[in-house]
Amino acid sequence: MKNIKHIERLQQLHNLIVDECTGSPTDLAKRMDVSERTIYYLLEQLKDYDAKIGYDRSRRSYFYKSDFVLEVNFSICIGSHDEVMEIMEGSYLHNKNKSRFNRH
Template sequence: MKNIKHIERLQRLHNLIKMECTGSPSEVAFRLGISERTVYYLIEQLKDYEAKIGYDRSRKTYFYKDDFVLEVNFSICIGAHDHVMEILEGSYLKPKKFHPQD
């Protein structure tokens, strides 16, 4: 579930950048419960996805220089025979009927 946690952090950072209210690197690290180094890593990852990110020292916030959309969708299904559980976005379990294909 490490990957899900990483994606959730990336999404939370993206939302803060989009709203232009991240705070300084140390403040956003504290806010997300991660190290400052991880903040820089996540920002570099967003840049790898071609996000143009700037930092305004006077407002102490990261911001997108151009429009940028980050949409993450995934689904994980687990189970056996006639009962399958679906984990959506890593946040909850929902029973789902399983119908094997003939």
């Protein structure tokens, strides 16, 4: 479940960056209930995905310098080699100011 929590945090940060309302790194860490170090780690991960991220000191917010979409797909399957049951599948897509969660 740590991976799911990490993905949720990454998506939450992405949403705040899209809305350009992150606050300072310290404020953002408090808002997301994580350490500042975790914020910087999540920002680096987004940059590893080629997100161009800037910080505006006057607005005290991170922002994307160019369009960036974060889409997460996942599937959880359980069982043996002979029989596998999919218990959860879906995707989370954030496109501009609209987000949706689809379960199949």
